[in-house]
Amino acid sequence: MTVDRDPRSVLESYYEYVDAGDTDALLELFADDIRYERPGQGAIDGIDELRTFYEHDRPLEDGSHEVDRMIVDDNYAAVRGRFSGVQDGDDIAFGFADHHEFDDDGLIVDRWSYTDRDTV
Template sequence: MAENQAAAEQVRRYYRLVDQDDVAGLVALFAEDAVYRRPGYEQLTGRAQLREFYRNRRVIAHGRHVLRRMTVAGDDVTVEGSFGGTLRDGRQVEVEFADIFVLNTRLLFQRRTTYFFAPLV
């Protein structure tokens, strides 16, 4: 049970850091060889690619995630929520999303997959 709570808190920490635009902090939550899959982008592998993505390629400029449901099962944490914010081109967006995180034994994200209920956010 304590491991489930720690995994859930690690995922909550991720969303706080991404909403604060703390790229160094959020990238540190990922394993060195982590894999991230997200619609509209090639697969990202490793912290260097993640850092580049969050600093330069992510279409979102800033915003806020609202977590509506989180399920922890073993090493997996699934999140459903919504995001509201501004894209780099100035457009305002409101979108629902689902994330699947797979954590390693050190509670770092080994794999993350994101799904959006919208075309290419």
């Protein structure tokens, strides 16, 4: 799939792909040296660890993101929204704030996720 590499388009694609479970398309949005941090949990370093996370370790089994606000400033973006889905067989819903940094090729090189749940 071809994705417009401006940050807003990349992030719109990100939420679409993650909700669809399309790991291959999702990983094309990230730089090989991606660092993904989720406070209270171990950092994910590199595209291989990110693949493992999305294919095997992500505790959310199903669901969708609803973006309330996206602010883009050059190579940085902040997104606020809500997620509803399934975790450990239970229906869940929570708010999130994601922050992203993009490299010069328009790929996500740093990602931070903050939620009002301890483990996602």
